[in-house]
Each structure stands twice: as C-alpha cells, then as structure tokens.
Amino acid sequence: MGYKFLIYRFKSLRLHGVHSPFIFNLYQNVIxxxxxxxxxxxxxxxxxxxxxNHQQLEITDLGAGSKVNPTYRRRISDIAKISAxxxxxxxxxxxxxxxxxxxxxxxxxxxLGLTSAYLASAHTKSQVYSFEGCPNIAxxxxxxxQKLKLSNIEIxxxxxxxxxxxxxxxxxxxxxxYFDGNHRYEPTMHYFRLCLEKxxxxxxxxxDDIYWSAEMEKAWQEICAHxxxxxxxxLFQVGLIFFRKQQPKQHFTLWY
Numbered sequence: 001m002g003y004k005f006l007i008y009r010f011k012s013l014r015l016h017g018v019h020s021p022f023i024f025n026l027y028q029n030v031i032x033x034x035x036x037x038x039x040x041x042x043x044x045x046x047x048x049x050x051x052x053n054h055q056q057l058e059i060t061d062l063g064a065g066s067k068v069n070p071t072y073r074r075r076i077s078d079i080a081k082i083s084a085x086x087x088x089x090x091x092x093x094x095x096x097x098x099x100x101x102x103x104x105x106x107x108x109x110x111x112l113g114l115t116s117a118y119l120a121s122a123h124t125k126s127q128v129y130s131f132e133g134c135p136n137i138a139x140x141x142x143x144x145x146q147k148l149k150l151s152n153i154e155i156x157x158x159x160x161x162x163x164x165x166x167x168x169x170x171x172x173x174x175x176x177x178y179f180d181g182n183h184r185y186e187p188t189m190h191y192f193r194l195c196l197e198k199x200x201x202x203x204x205x206x207x208d209d210i211y212w213s214a215e216m217e218k219a220w221q222e223i224c225a226h227x228x229x230x231x232x233x234x235l236f237q238v239g240l241i242f243f244r245k246q247q248p249k250q251h252f253t254l255w256y
Contacts, residue, residue, distance in 0.1 A: 004211050008236045012255040022244065023231065023252055030099045031092065031235070031256060039094070039121040042148060044087055047114055050080035050144070060134040076112070076140065083111050085180075085208070089237050090118045092256075093178060093206065096240075097122035100204055106167075106174060107131065108160060108181030108191060109208075113141030113153075119178065120145075120153045128153040129167065131160050131181060161187075164194060174198040180208040185215035192223055199228070205241040210234065224251055 015032070018024045053076040060072075085093075097105060097119055103126055105119050110132035120128045130153060132138040138157045145153050156163050160181050168174070174195050182188060188207070195205065210220040220239050224232040230249050231242040235256040 005236060008211075008234070008253065009255070011253045012234075012236075013253065014255055018252065018254070020231075020247070020250060020252075022247065023233070023250075023254075026099070027254055030095045031254065033095055037091075037094065037098075037121075039118070040087075040091060043090075043114060043117050043121070046117075046144060046147060047080060047084065047087070050084075050112055050114075051077050053077050053080070057134075057136045057140065059136070079112055079137070080114075085111070085115045090115045092235075092238070094118040094122040096204065096206070097126065097176060100176060100202070102126055102175035102204070104171070104173075104175045105129070106177040106195075108164065108177070108179050110138060110141045110155065111180075112137065113144045115178070115180075116141065116153055117145060117148050117150060120150045121148075124152055126152065126176075129156055130154070131156045131158075131163055131167075133157070133159055133181070160191070164191060168194055168198055171198060173200050174203055175200075176204045176206075178206045178208065183209055183212045183216050185219045188216065188219040189222065192219075196226075196228060199243055201243050201245050203243055207239045207241070209237065210239040211236060 015028060018027055055076050056073050057076060059074050093115060101123050105126050105128045107116055107119060107130040110116055110130040116128060116130045132155060135157050138155050142155055177195055179191060207220060210216055223241060228243055229241055230244050230247045232251045233240040234253040
C-alpha cells in the first residue's frame with residue numbers, strides 16, 4: 001500500500017488549495033482540529049487496558065477477514081492492536097459527529113467498541129446503532145461501553161446481510177453512517193445502495209479503508225461517481241460522502 005499512499009500524498013491538497021466554503025470550514029475546523037476533548041483520554045485509557053488483555057475470543061468472521069491475523073481464535077490484545085481503528089481516525093469520527101449533530105448514527109462493524117464509544121460520546125443525545133457479526137466481540141464491546149458509562153449505544157448482532165435491511169425497514173432516514181463491516185466490493189456496494197434509499201441531503205456516509213484492496217478502491221470510485229453524491233473527500237484511510245444538493249459535484253483529496 002506504500003505506493004498508493006505516495007500517490008495520495010502527491011494528489012492531496014492543503015488548506016490553501018480548498019476553495020469550497022463548506023469543505024474549507026470542515027477541513028479547517030473539524031478534520032484538522034488538534035485540540036483534546038475530555039472523552040479522548042477515557043477511551044484511550046481503555047484501549048491501553050485492552051492491549052494488555054490476553055483473553056482469547058472465538059471469532060465469527062463474516063466479512064473479508066483480517067489480513068494480519070485471519071485465525072478464528074484471537075486475543076483481545078491482538079484485536080485492540082490490529083483491528084481497532086487508530087485513535088487519530090476514531091477521534092476524527094468523534095469530531096464529525098460533534099460537528100453535524102446527527103440524531104442517529106449507524107456503525108457497520110463494532111470490533112471492540114472503541115470507535116462506537118467515540119461516536120456515542122460526541123453527541124450524547126444521538127442514538128448509536130452498532131452492527132456486529134461476531135457475538136463474542138459484540139459481548140466484549142458491550143462490557144467496554146459499560147466501563148465508559150455509555151448508554152446511547154445499541155448493539156445489533158448477527159449477519160449484516162439480514163440485520164441491516166431489517167433495521168432500515170423500520171427507519172425513515174439515515175443521518176450518519178460509518179461503513180466498516182465488510183471490505184469487499186459487492187457487500188460494500190450492496191450496503192451503500194440499501195442506505196442510499198434512506199439518505200437525506202444532510203446525510204453523512206463514511207467509508208473505512210478505501211485503499212484496503214482493489215475491490216475497496218473500485219467500490220470507493222463508484223460511490224464517488226454516483227449521481228446522488230455531490231461531495232466526496234479522500235483522506236486515504238477513510239472517505240467522506242455528502243449529498244448536499246446546492247453544491248456542485250466535486251471530489252477532494254485532502255492531506256490528513
């Protein structure tokens with residue numbers, strides 16, 4: 001992936017190269033924000049604890065698996081080190097939720113619940129629904145949320161191919177969604193199309209690991225080109241999608 005990062009770095013804009021007022025404000029005040037929120041320390045202390053937890057979990061992997069450790073029995077410490085989203089990007093998700101103030105947040109792929117904790121802490125009046133295919137990981141995530149005293153997260157266990165359509169059938173709109181449940185082309189596009197049916201002009205879609213594989217790159221490119229999408233932002237590790245009708249269709253590769 002090294003050469004892909006070099007290409008991204010070569011293409012990416014700094015602040016002075018952004019001329020869209022909406023994107024400029026988002027980039028300056030949210031994406032590049034370097035201040036600390038009190039909840040950061042609490043969640044990162046928990047991450048440190050989990051990195052020292054050598055308890056083993058039986059893993060049910062319904063997604064693309066782990067490139068580093070694809071076995072079906074993994075230590076919590078390994079999951080925390082390898083699979084959990086790094087603090088830099090989890091805190092970016094916190095700031096995005098804090099900025100847009102969505103009533104409802106969907107997370108496709110829970111892992112140990114650290115990213116869920118950031119999403120839930122950013123706007124405590126929002127309800128976070130986190131979808132997880134592995135029951136043992138879902139159980140561990142719930143224990144972690146209890147430690148952080150978070151009550152606005154609901155875990156939805158089971159196969160995402162069944163649980164996501166069932167959830168969407170019961171809701172009228174999707175405000176904010178973080179796609180991290182399956183890093184293959186067909187499932188990613190399928191989940192995108194399902195959620196697209198419930199999007200609004202204010203919806204925010206965030207895709208994780210957009211350069212994880214050729215399949216994810218293909219999916220990301222097609223999503224950016226979709227007629228309903230007006231603004232897309234490539235931050236290399238994650239991609240942001242917006243549907244703001246008053247904006248001309250533009251794609252931004254921003255340095256982060």
